[in-house]
Amino acid sequence: MRNFSRLFPLVLLAMITGGCANSAPIGKGSIPSGTVTHVVLMYLYDRGDIGARTQVLHSVDQLRSISDVRTIWAGRMLTSTRPIVNQDYDIAMVVTFNSEDAMQHYLDDAKHLEVKKRVLDRYVRKYVVYDFVSE
Numbered sequence: 740m741r742n743f744s745r746l747f748p749l750v751l752l753a754m755i756t757g758g759c760a761n762s763a764p765i766g767k768g769s770i771p772s773g774t775v776t777h778v779v780l781m782y783l784y785d786r787g788d789i790g791a792r793t794q795v796l797h798s799v800d801q802l803r804s805i806s807d808v809r810t811i812w813a814g815r816m817l818t819s820t821r822p823i824v825n826q827d828y829d830i831a832m833v834v835t836f837n838s839e840d841a842m843q844h845y846l847d848d849a850k851h852l853e854v855k856k857r858v859l860d861r862y863v864r865k866y867v868v869y870d871f872v873s874e
Contacts, residue, residue, distance in 0.1 A: 778832070
């Protein structure tokens with residue numbers, strides 16, 4: 740009985756926190772369930788064109804003001820010695836939204852279409868897109 744009384748607080752704590760495991764995001768910097776993430780890998784016409792890369796990266800600032808965008812960031816490909824790392828693209832952009840509808844509104848937004856036509860399509864020869872929803 741004495742051992743049980745020592746273990747009871749630990750068992751109770753495990754039961755309480757275990758029951759809450761699915762209601763909160765897991766891990767540092769986690770995002771809520773249902774968040775839609777839009778990942779765009781961009782391949783420039785000229786991989787060595789620093790000016791083109793700069794223009795594309797700066798265009799992200801214009802997309803940030805679209806109301807349906809939750810977060811947005813972009814950067815250049817990071818070289819790696821690990822063989823598993825894909826290094827065939829030039830720029831990656833990640834945009835998060837609260838829902839699939841919000842992502843669709845962003846894709847149809849006049850500002851997004853204008854930036855894509857004026858800047859992105861001018862320098863980017865290929866896009867590879869991954870969309871997913873957090874669980």
